[in-house]
Amino acid sequence: MIALDDADRAILRALQRDATQSAGAIGRALGLSQPACWRRIKRLEEAGAIAGRRIVLDAEALGFGVTVFLGIKLAARGRVSLEDFERAVAAIPEVQVVQHVLGRFDYRLRVTARDIADFERVLRRRIMTLPGVGQVEANVLLSEERRPGPLG
Amino acid sequence: MIALDDADRAILRALQRDATQSAGAIGRALGLSQPACWRRIKRLEEAGAIAGRRIVLDAEALGFGVTVFLGIKLAARGRVSLEDFERAVAAIPEVQVVQHVLGRFDYRLRVTARDIADFERVLRRRIMTLPGVGQVEANVLLSEERRPGPLG
DNA sequence: CTTGAAAAGAACTGCCT
DNA sequence: AGGCAGTTCTTTTCAAG
Numbered sequence: 001m002i003a004l005d006d007a008d009r010a011i012l013r014a015l016q017r018d019a020t021q022s023a024g025a026i027g028r029a030l031g032l033s034q035p036a037c038w039r040r041i042k043r044l045e046e047a048g049a050i051a052g053r054r055i056v057l058d059a060e061a062l063g064f065g066v067t068v069f070l071g072i073k074l075a076a077r078g079r080v081s082l083e084d085f086e087r088a089v090a091a092i093p094e095v096q097v098v099q100h101v102l103g104r105f106d107y108r109l110r111v112t113a114r115d116i117a118d119f120e121r122v123l124r125r126r127i128m129t130l131p132g133v134g135q136v137e138a139n140v141l142l143s144e145e146r147r148p149g150p151l152g
Numbered sequence: 153m154i155a156l157d158d159a160d161r162a163i164l165r166a167l168q169r170d171a172t173q174s175a176g177a178i179g180r181a182l183g184l185s186q187p188a189c190w191r192r193i194k195r196l197e198e199a200g201a202i203a204g205r206r207i208v209l210d211a212e213a214l215g216f217g218v219t220v221f222l223g224i225k226l227a228a229r230g231r232v233s234l235e236d237f238e239r240a241v242a243a244i245p246e247v248q249v250v251q252h253v254l255g256r257f258d259y260r261l262r263v264t265a266r267d268i269a270d271f272e273r274v275l276r277r278r279i280m281t282l283p284g285v286g287q288v289e290a291n292v293l294l295s296e297e298r299r300p301g302p303l304g
Numbered sequence: 305c306t307t308g309a310a311a312a313g314a315a316c317t318g319c320c321t
Numbered sequence: 322a323g324g325c326a327g328t329t330c331t332t333t334t335c336a337a338g
Contacts, residue, residue: 001213001214001215002213002214002215004214012207012209015206015207016206016207016209017206018204018205018206019171019204019205019206019207020204020205022331022332023331023332023333024331024332032305033305033306033307034332035305035306035307035333035334035335036305036306038332038333038334042333047213048210048213049209049210049213049214050207050208050209050210051207051208051209051210051213052170052171052172052207052208053170053171053172053205053206053207053208054167054168054169054170054171054205054206054208055164055167055168055171055202055203055204055205056202056203056204056205056206057164057168057201057202057203057301057303058200058201058202058203059301059303061153061154061199061200061201061203062153062154062156062201062303063153063154064301064302064303069251069253069260071291086297090297090299093299093300093301093302094301094302095299095301096298096299096301097296097297097298097299098296098297098299099221099291099293099294099295099296099297100293100294100295100296101221101291101292101293101294102291102292102294103289103290103291103292104289104291105291108221108291112301112302113302137255137256138255139223139251139253139254139255139256139257139260140253140254140255141251141252141253142251142252142253142254143251143252144249144250144251144252145238145242145249145250145251146248146249147242147245147247147248147249147250148245149209149211149216149245149246149247149248149264150216150245150246150264150265151209151211151214151216174313174314174315175314175315176313176314176315184323184324185323185324185325186314186315186324187315187316187317187323187324187325188322188323188324190314190315190316191316191322191323194315194316
């Protein structure tokens, strides 16, 4: 487990908000020099605290206005393996995230579609036909807010 | 709504996987020159297809080994406003994501904690005391896989 | 840790097909 | 639209205090 001091936490928080910021700009905001801040970022990357850098897409702007979270309980009968389910789910392009979870559901999926009609198509033809699928529950996303988190 | 061709989609896919790649490197993989690829990325940013760039933290490496998804149904009685709930939730550092949803729940929260004991503390002292909170359901994350999505 | 500077690479610009 | 050549800017690395 990686130990962080206040400056490390501030750096991670800043980069989580906007990863285009330069080491110099972040350092300036913290009272650190550019090389000092840069070395900290490098260290955090090498230690594995920073897993990677990604762009965030605006699904709405790209014509995918509907995001739905599905909770899926596998049917007890049939002994369909989790691997079969995961393989089949991975072949559905509309599935953005697959979460294996413990609780009332076995899997949670984040699904995006162009509109409700499109989502119905995905649900009926792709989701309901997954191997071993039992109960399915849906929650439609209205709005979403990301927060820095405890680390972080 | 932004129209994308195959090259745009390939660029977004590449940057979603790893946003450290340079325009030159991505272009080379697609048979585009550095400026051509750079202009496409710029256009996608200005059109709003790319909402931003963020680092991805490794919660496990940072000592937050437990991630739990909470579904929360507000109590019908009391007429507590969504704003009150959202304000109170925003003050809990362990909450990473707040999703306002439609369906069996009103809100979905992504919560991270150091361990199960730590999560219990958050649940009892922070979550269950939120204004207007009714039914709460939890799913513990075992593993998670992100996929490119339909766009994307 | 700092400042300063140099080298490498990426971002950006103009012009041309 | 895309490519080429050039300029400008960061990022990255190093030297020295």
